[in-house]
Amino acid sequence: MTMNNENELSQRFEIVGGDFSKAGKTSTSIKEILQEIGIDSSIVVRAAIASYEAEMNVVMYAQRGVLTLNITPMKLHLKLDDEGPGIEDIDTAMQEGFSTATEEMREMGFGAGMGLPNIKKNADKFEISSTPGQGTSLRITICLDKKGRK
Amino acid sequence: MKLRKIIEKLQLKVLTGQENLEAEVTGGYTSDLLSDVIANSKNGNLWITLQTHQNIIAVAKLKDLSGIIIVNKREPDGDTLQKAKEENVLLLGSEEKAFDVSGKLYGLIGSKD
Numbered sequence A: 001m002t003m004n005n006e007n008e009l010s011q012r013f014e015i016v017g018g019d020f021s022k023a024g025k026t027s028t029s030i031k032e033i034l035q036e037i038g039i040d041s042s043i044v045v046r047a048a049i050a051s052y053e054a055e056m057n058v059v060m061y062a063q064r065g066v067l068t069l070n071i072t073p074m075k076l077h078l079k080l081d082d083e084g085p086g087i088e089d090i091d092t093a094m095q096e097g098f099s100t101a102t103e104e105m106r107e108m109g110f111g112a113g114m115g116l117p118n119i120k121k122n123a124d125k126f127e128i129s130s131t132p133g134q135g136t137s138l139r140i141t142i143c144l145d146k147k148g149r150k
Numbered sequence B: 001m002k003l004r005k006i007i008e009k010l011q012l013k014v015l016t017g018q019e020n021l022e023a024e025v026t027g028g029y030t031s032d033l034l035s036d037v038i039a040n041s042k043n044g045n046l047w048i049t050l051q052t053h054q055n056i057i058a059v060a061k062l063k064d065l066s067g068i069i070i071v072n073k074r075e076p077d078g079d080t081l082q083k084a085k086e087e088n089v090l091l092l093g094s095e096e097k098a099f100d101v102s103g104k105l106y107g108l109i110g111s112k113d
Helices: A025-036 A041-061 A103-107 A115-122 B003-009 B034-040 B055-062 B078-087 B098-109
Strands: A009-016 A064-071 A075-083 A125-131 A135-143 B013-016 B027-030 B045-049 B067-070 B091-093
Touching (some): A009 A025, A009 A041, A025 A041, A025 A064, A041 A064, A041 A115, A041 B034, A041 B055, A115 A125, A115 B034, B003 B098, B013 B078, B055 B067, B055 B078, B078 B091
Parallel strands (some): B027 B045, B045 B067
Antiparallel strands (some): A009 A064, A064 A075, B013 B091
């Protein structure tokens, strides 16, 4: 974890695609960091949900990804960049219930088509961009107002 | 109602995490879709599911659930047990179906939502 002199905190996490044994580790670490620094529990839950879904998308679909947590006094940013198949049609991918998960993943309870919509619901600002054949990037912002910190 | 009491009433088998049975259960959530549980379960809920693989542990941990009830006599995978121990997550087993476990839990504590 790095903290610069402007009271910003930033941490980078590497996520390996296809490795279900470590899935959830990044989002659990993010949740623990936010709890440690005293972020309000309602914000912690939103950031945990968004980072879990972002992490699982890398585990399920991409080769690898980097998730960066950045916290300023007013905002919490989650930045994800992955190397993977990318998304052909983002509007369709954003629809609740749409999923390209395999039968095997669905049997495990993944692929409900709730991942990206869940991220959007829990973000104050959400941006997604993708280049098919190269990868997908997510930018998630959650505002920390006066209630953001205990 | 405390976990200990619910375990006794529902005749659940404690598979891991017997050290934290004094925690208060806030309600239940029945689902086999991980994203649904992540999105909609509440802190302190007991999660009723037929999923047995290791990824259920991160979900319980992330949402601060009070435990997971695996239904229908299903056995958790070895790595699920291992992960539950490492992460200190309470895993419970039931011989009954999700419908029956959910109904009995509802009968005991109702719905807090």
